[in-house]
Ligand SMILES: [Fe+2]
């Protein structure tokens with residue numbers, strides 16, 4: 197990953213959740229995660245826009261992993277002894293499926309799953325319960341693969357089409373703003389002085405800093421976020437969704453692979469280049 201696991205880590209200073217005391221709070225937190233995984237399963241929808249067989253194969257495997265994460269979060273609800281609740285509206289907004297391949301790999305995978313990974317790594321530290329810790333650890337390890345794929349695909353796309361930079365950055369800035377909104381909501385109703393939740397504002401700042409680092413390493417951001425003027429920021433945030441909307445209108449709904457599989461790089465890799473394609477067999 198462009199941002200190492202060590203750089204992602206947020207130091208909770210030994211603060212822990214307590215399963216008894218925090219049952220309702222944890223139910224809320226894991227309800228958001230469960231919803232994230234339920235929508236993550238639909239990464240399979242991106243198969244239609246996947247440019248080649250290798251990336252389509254990755255998405256198919258990822259869909260299975262997201263379903264497994266869904267089941268693993270249900271195991272956490274079993275440990276908590278509660279049922280999940282519906283997600284917060286901001287969570288719904290953050291997990292909207294992207295129709296465009298470049299928006300999918302950059303925003304849903306590199307940025308979105310990158311944010312999820314920061315939260316999961318923090319949660320791993322916030323529990324003493326070995327079962328919850330192990331479940332979260334296994335999920336977070338697989339999320340690293342999803343983030344890495346999103347980053348690699350974004351870098352590749354930006355090399356081929358550098359003009360995508362501004363619209364992708366605009367959408368990433370909106371995700372960060374939405375995350376801040378969710379953070380404010382959480383703060384409003386968490387008990388004052390809670391050992392973990394009282395660190396929420398610092399954690400949010402950390403998540404923004406890590407995302408900024410990722411945006412810079414992806415080449416989407418050429419200077420610190422703080423140096424983006426209000427007007428420039430607003431312009432980018434307007435451009436991102438507008439570009440997604442208008443490009444979505446003209447994007448072909450037909451899957452790409454049945455049209456281009458004979459030129460797919462996997463064919464040369466498996467069969468070797470230079471192998472002849474014989475003509476039609478005699479009638
Ligand atoms: Fe997941």
Ligand SMILES: [Fe+2]
Pocket residue numbers: 236262309338339342
């Ligand atoms: Fe994922």
